[in-house]
Amino acid sequence: MRIWAIANQKGGVGKTTTTVSMGGILAQAGKRVLLIDLDPHGSLSSYLGIDPETVERSMYPLFQQIASGDEVQPQAMIHTTEFDGLGVIPASTAMATLEKQYGAKNGMGLVLKRVLSSLYDVYDNVLIDCPPMLGLLMVNALAACKRVIIPVQTEHLAIKGMERMLRTMQMIQQSLNADIAYTIVPTMYDQRTVACRQSLQRLQNDHRSKMTRVVIPIDTRLRDASHQGKPINYLRGDSQGLQAYQRFVSLLSGRRQNDAREVA
Numbered sequence: 001m002r003i004w005a006i007a008n009q010k011g012g013v014g015k016t017t018t019t020v021s022m023g024g025i026l027a028q029a030g031k032r033v034l035l036i037d038l039d040p041h042g043s044l045s046s047y048l049g050i051d052p053e054t055v056e057r058s059m060y061p062l063f064q065q066i067a068s069g070d071e072v073q074p075q076a077m078i079h080t081t082e083f084d085g086l087g088v089i090p091a092s093t094a095m096a097t098l099e100k101q102y103g104a105k106n107g108m109g110l111v112l113k114r115v116l117s118s119l120y121d122v123y124d125n126v127l128i129d130c131p132p133m134l135g136l137l138m139v140n141a142l143a144a145c146k147r148v149i150i151p152v153q154t155e156h157l158a159i160k161g162m163e164r165m166l167r168t169m170q171m172i173q174q175s176l177n178a179d180i181a182y183t184i185v186p187t188m189y190d191q192r193t194v195a196c197r198q199s200l201q202r203l204q205n206d207h208r209s210k211m212t213r214v215v216i217p218i219d220t221r222l223r224d225a226s227h228q229g230k231p232i233n234y235l236r237g238d239s240q241g242l243q244a245y246q247r248f249v250s251l252l253s254g255r256r257q258n259d260a261r262e263v264a
């Protein structure tokens with residue numbers, strides 16, 4: 001089972017879009033895929049037609065079950081989707097209260113890791129969509145995953161935000177006592193604008209060894225896909241956004257797990 005967390009403390013950089021697109025592409029290729037929505041805003045859940053305000057089967061009860069020492073029942077929280085092989089554990093807006101309830105409680109950073117260990121044989125790929133902030137939920141994602149995928153909008157402020165994310169990871173890495181492998185993927189790239197070209201250049205200069213070779217272009221089809229509630233590969237027709245995500249998935253899938261050296 002390959003577990004990837006899609007994370008960046010900067011908002012609106014394409015985390016949810018990346019999660020859904022990669023999940024759809026993997027599922028269509030015959031993989032058994034589980035998407036996990038860890039963002040209390042529930043954008044991923046809403047994308048797939050699940051209302052985070054009213055949903056009952058979600059990540060939230062799993063945190064409560066573990067906090068109260070009950071047996072966890074992850075299978076019961078999984079929703080199937082209309083896309084073969086693609087399951088999701090949604091977020092509930094109640095998850096916004098988890099920090100306050102359990103932020104200081106021992107062991108609560110490892111809830112997701114425990115949950116996923118019981119699903120090890122059931123899925124080939126797990127993709128975790130993270131909230132755009134550091135906290136208990138992000139810590140859970142970083143502790144559970146084998147690799148962090150960091151989408152970065154090719155824009156000056158977004159690069160600053162990403163560098164903050166890298167510092168956060170270093171901090172958490174120390175407390176977990178484990179290296180966190182990561183891959184940076186530039187998103188929303190518009191080659192016509194100087195600012196985008198300069199930002200991409202800067203990313204390549206400063207972070208080359210951690211960057212994928214793929215650049216996700218700005219593509220309105222990705223917005224269309226979210227309006228239609230489908231991963232982009234289930235829309236009719238080809239697009240640059242789809243091709244870029246397909247290449248990214250195949251590069252990441254082709255590499256050895258836990259290999260922090262190679263660039264995908």
Ligand SMILES: Nc1ncnc2c1ncn2[C@@H]1O[C@H](COP(=O)(O)OP(=O)(O)OP(=O)(O)O)[C@@H](O)[C@H]1O
Pocket residue numbers: 010011012013014015016017018039043131132187188189216217218219220222223226241
């Ligand atoms: N490559 C792209 N081209 C065009 N639009 C995109 C692209 N990637 C994402 N978007 C759009 O940009 C918006 C923000 O994307 P998304 O929700 O994936 O970001 P996010 O990082 O998950 O945001 P948040 O931090 O709020 O969770 C969405 O409307 C999405 O459809």
Ligand SMILES: [Mg+2]
Pocket residue numbers: 015016017039043044129130
């Ligand atoms: Mg999001």
